[in-house]
Amino acid sequence: MSNDAHASGDSPTLRQLGEFGMIDRLMAGRHQPTAVALGPGDDAAMVFARDGRTLVSTDMLVQDCHFRLDWSTPHDVGRKAVAQNAADIEAMGARTIAFVVAFGAPADTATVQVSALADGMWDEAVRIGAGIVGGDLVNCPQWVVSVTALGDLGGRAPVLRSGACPGSVIAVAGELGHSAAGYSLWRNGIQGFDDLRRRHLVPRPPYGQGQAAAEAGAQAMIDVSDGLVGDLRHVAQASGVTLVLSADALAPDREALVTAADAVDADAWSWVLGGGEDHALAAAFAGPVPAGWRVIGRVVDGPARVLVDGKEWPGYAGWQSFGSSAR
Amino acid sequence: MSNDAHASGDSPTLRQLGEFGMIDRLMAGRHQPTAVALGPGDDAAMVFARDGRTLVSTDMLVQDCHFRLDWSTPHDVGRKAVAQNAADIEAMGARTIAFVVAFGAPADTATVQVSALADGMWDEAVRIGAGIVGGDLVNCPQWVVSVTALGDLGGRAPVLRSGACPGSVIAVAGELGHSAAGYSLWRNGIQGFDDLRRRHLVPRPPYGQGQAAAEAGAQAMIDVSDGLVGDLRHVAQASGVTLVLSADALAPDREALVTAADAVDADAWSWVLGGGEDHALAAAFAGPVPAGWRVIGRVVDGPARVLVDGKEWPGYAGWQSFGSSAR
Numbered sequence: 001m002s003n004d005a006h007a008s009g010d011s012p013t014l015r016q017l018g019e020f021g022m023i024d025r026l027m028a029g030r031h032q033p034t035a036v037a038l039g040p041g042d043d044a045a046m047v048f049a050r051d052g053r054t055l056v057s058t059d060m061l062v063q064d065c066h067f068r069l070d071w072s073t074p075h076d077v078g079r080k081a082v083a084q085n086a087a088d089i090e091a092m093g094a095r096t097i098a099f100v101v102a103f104g105a106p107a108d109t110a111t112v113q114v115s116a117l118a119d120g121m122w123d124e125a126v127r128i129g130a131g132i133v134g135g136d137l138v139n140c141p142q143w144v145v146s147v148t149a150l151g152d153l154g155g156r157a158p159v160l161r162s163g164a165c166p167g168s169v170i171a172v173a174g175e176l177g178h179s180a181a182g183y184s185l186w187r188n189g190i191q192g193f194d195d196l197r198r199r200h201l202v203p204r205p206p207y208g209q210g211q212a213a214a215e216a217g218a219q220a221m222i223d224v225s226d227g228l229v230g231d232l233r234h235v236a237q238a239s240g241v242t243l244v245l246s247a248d249a250l251a252p253d254r255e256a257l258v259t260a261a262d263a264v265d266a267d268a269w270s271w272v273l274g275g276g277e278d279h280a281l282a283a284a285f286a287g288p289v290p291a292g293w294r295v296i297g298r299v300v301d302g303p304a305r306v307l308v309d310g311k312e313w314p315g316y317a318g319w320q321s322f323g324s325s326a327r
Numbered sequence: 328m329s330n331d332a333h334a335s336g337d338s339p340t341l342r343q344l345g346e347f348g349m350i351d352r353l354m355a356g357r358h359q360p361t362a363v364a365l366g367p368g369d370d371a372a373m374v375f376a377r378d379g380r381t382l383v384s385t386d387m388l389v390q391d392c393h394f395r396l397d398w399s400t401p402h403d404v405g406r407k408a409v410a411q412n413a414a415d416i417e418a419m420g421a422r423t424i425a426f427v428v429a430f431g432a433p434a435d436t437a438t439v440q441v442s443a444l445a446d447g448m449w450d451e452a453v454r455i456g457a458g459i460v461g462g463d464l465v466n467c468p469q470w471v472v473s474v475t476a477l478g479d480l481g482g483r484a485p486v487l488r489s490g491a492c493p494g495s496v497i498a499v500a501g502e503l504g505h506s507a508a509g510y511s512l513w514r515n516g517i518q519g520f521d522d523l524r525r526r527h528l529v530p531r532p533p534y535g536q537g538q539a540a541a542e543a544g545a546q547a548m549i550d551v552s553d554g555l556v557g558d559l560r561h562v563a564q565a566s567g568v569t570l571v572l573s574a575d576a577l578a579p580d581r582e583a584l585v586t587a588a589d590a591v592d593a594d595a596w597s598w599v600l601g602g603g604e605d606h607a608l609a610a611a612f613a614g615p616v617p618a619g620w621r622v623i624g625r626v627v628d629g630p631a632r633v634l635v636d637g638k639e640w641p642g643y644a645g646w647q648s649f650g651s652s653a654r
Contacts, residue, residue: 019648037380042487042565043418043550044384044478053364054381056460057371058475060429062467091370102387102473107649133383136473138648140389146429146463146473148385151371160369223370238368321346321465322434 011112014105019137022111026118032131035097035152045133047098047150055151055158057088063143065321067201071186074113076201078120081145084225086128087205087279089151091223093159093214098133098150099125104140117145128207156214163219164239164284170297171289173209173281175199176228176253177268180275181260188264196260205279209292213283216290221283226320227274229313232282232306239284242302245273247309249296270315273308338439341432346464349438353445359458362424362479372460374425374477382478382485384415390470392648394528398513401440403528405447408472411552413455414532414606416478418550420486420541425460425477426452431467444472455534483541490546491566491611497624498616500536500608502526503555503580504595507602508587515591523587532606536619540610543617548610553647554601556640559609559633566611569629572600574636576623597642600635 014022023040032039038046047054059081061067067077082099089096101121105114118132125132130149164170182200185193205223213221220239224231229245236243254268261268284299305312341349350367359366365373374381386408388394394404409426416423428448432441445459452459457476491497509527512520532550540548547566551558556572563570581595588595611626632639 014649038485038487042485043415043548044382044421044476044485046380046382046419046480046485048379049376049381050379052375052377052379053373054376054477055371055373056425056427056475056477058427058429058461058463058473060431060463060465060467060471060473062431062465062471065466088370092373094371098383100383100385100475102385102475104387104389104471134385136386138387138389139392140387140471142468144387144389144431144467144471144473146385146387146471148383148427148429148475149371150381150383153373158365158369158371158373160365221370322341 011110015107049152074116075120079124082124085149090210094151101135104144161238171293174206177271177275179277180271218283245297338437342434376479385475401443402447406451409451412476417537421478428462431471488565498620501533504598504602506604507598545610572624
């Protein structure tokens with residue numbers, strides 16, 4: 001598989017195969033989970049969320065802003081697009097049941113590339129136990145992938161950002177700073193560190209831990225997509241509390257990245273505290289934390305803010321679109 | 328309101344206001360309908376579809392492919408994006424309850440333009456009785472608007488494309504060919520015909536007629552988005568029947584467009600039979616058709632095809648992305 005978006009070889013292009021021909025090819029041989037009552041092929045799809053409540057979240061990925069086709073294969077892009085949407089549903093304490101996907105690409109895109117993107121989406125969806133139930137395929141000057149995820153709470157209450165209470169602990173499941181480390185390695189052209197460079201292309205959200213946290217009574221939860229401190233600030237604001245992180249508790253996260261940080265002359269703390277796109281989960285628990293979670297701080301009375309060892313962290317505070325901040 | 332996407336005047340740009348600042352501004356003062364249990368502001372939104380089934384459909388609009396900012400205001404683009412997604416839910420016989428929206432635009436886009444787009448989306452959503460419950464805002468070289476609509480069947484069965492039976496009639500609700508006529512007028516720089524030119528920018532789907540058709544026992548239904556003959560071909564294929572349209576029955580639809588057709592030296596039949604983007608509804612009924620619907624043909628035994636007065640219609644067969652067909 002070439003990384004050139006417009007590689008053709010013997011593959012027809014989207015212009016040659018046409019929208020409907022491509023869609024037929026993308027739908028062939030896919031197996032929908034039982035939560036999907038009606039898959040692609042009609043005006044709309046239909047999914048079951050039997051308690052009568054459906055969660056929904058959407059994210060858009062734009063070529064050369066959110067991914068580069070000289071770093072990622074189309075399969076990687078598909079996995080990442082699905083994973084980051086599923087992480088939002090996890091962060092509510094729910095199970096992702098289905099995705100719809102809108103994809104824009106130039107007419108001269110090779111159809112093998114589009115098939116690879118769809119295969120990546122399906123590979124990630126199958127890991128989650130979800131189906132891809134519909135979509136749209138349009139002409140666009142560059143690749144744009146827009147995914148919407150639907151989730152089922154299974155009768156539980158959603159875990160919001162607003163329930164964190166003083167006296168509780170803050171815990172995380174999943175990786176912190178690995179995607180940011182990988183980005184920095186790619187950006188600086190450093191070879192080796194295959195796991196980290198890979199992690200930037202395809203995140204590894206802790207699937208199932210959102211539900212596990214909800215069942216363990218998590219008070220508040222968030223998907224760490226923009227950076228730990230930046231995202232926890234949303235929890236602090238929604239809950240009206242101060243969150244105090246412990247550098248000692250986070251030291252193992254930093255330790256895992258320190259060799260890579262040396263290779264690019266970076267500070268591993270900036271990746272752990274400020275790196276986005278890992279799609280770890282962070283939550284507040286009054287009681288013991290479930291297996292797979294590690295305590296990294298506590299909730300205290302005070303103004304809405306996030307402290308590290310009692311002090312404001314002066315580093316990069318989280319990714320924003322249109323921002324001029326360096327990553 | 329200027330039609331220039333990057334008009335600034337005194338408005339800050341997206342770069343200046345930032346993603347989160349813009350999102351705060353877009354969310355302020357909006358009122359969600361009762362079907363929305365949890366609106367924007369957390370990792371995901373939550374909607375009620377109390378019978379445990381949720382419909383979902385998605386469409387992507389790309390600047391200069393699906394809309395032009397020298398023809399449409401951002402408000403128009405917002406209305407169109409919402410309307411065409413709602414039409415897909417209508418075509419299942421359901422009520423649209425909520426939308427999520429992903430929007431990509433250049434960092435130098437004036438925030439007043441983004442606000443106008445969102446206002447247009449909300450104006451159309453309010454007409455439908457739905458809410459906009461979440462979204463994403465990202466950097467992109469041109470405007471890309473990706474909307475996902477969620478629908479509630481209210482306990483009814485979905486109306487698929489596959490149920491049309493010989494002996495039934497084919498009926499439509501809504502306009503046929505008005506958007507295509509408007510496109511041709513815009514394209515040829517013809518002034519006047521304000522209603523038709525307007526209809527190309529903002530379609531007028533027959534909201535509520537999808538539910539009315541389902542309640543009246545519609546056997547099969549489709550949203551006319553790509554052209555009447557082309558879309559009915561999907562019904563013919565899914566149902567395994569021949570659909571025979573009557574030129575006499577469609578003559579009033581043609582008549583409404585004939586002056587405009589003369590102005591651009593076009594054939595009004597090509598607009599009525601082949602024009603897309605009106606988002607009329609077409610359905611098969613065994614019994615009488617509900618108010619607001621007009622009979623245009625009948626379902627007969629035979630191979631899966633669409634005939635006009637017993638003959639194949641040789642004209643343009645429907646819009647496809649990446650196609651080289653003239654519109």
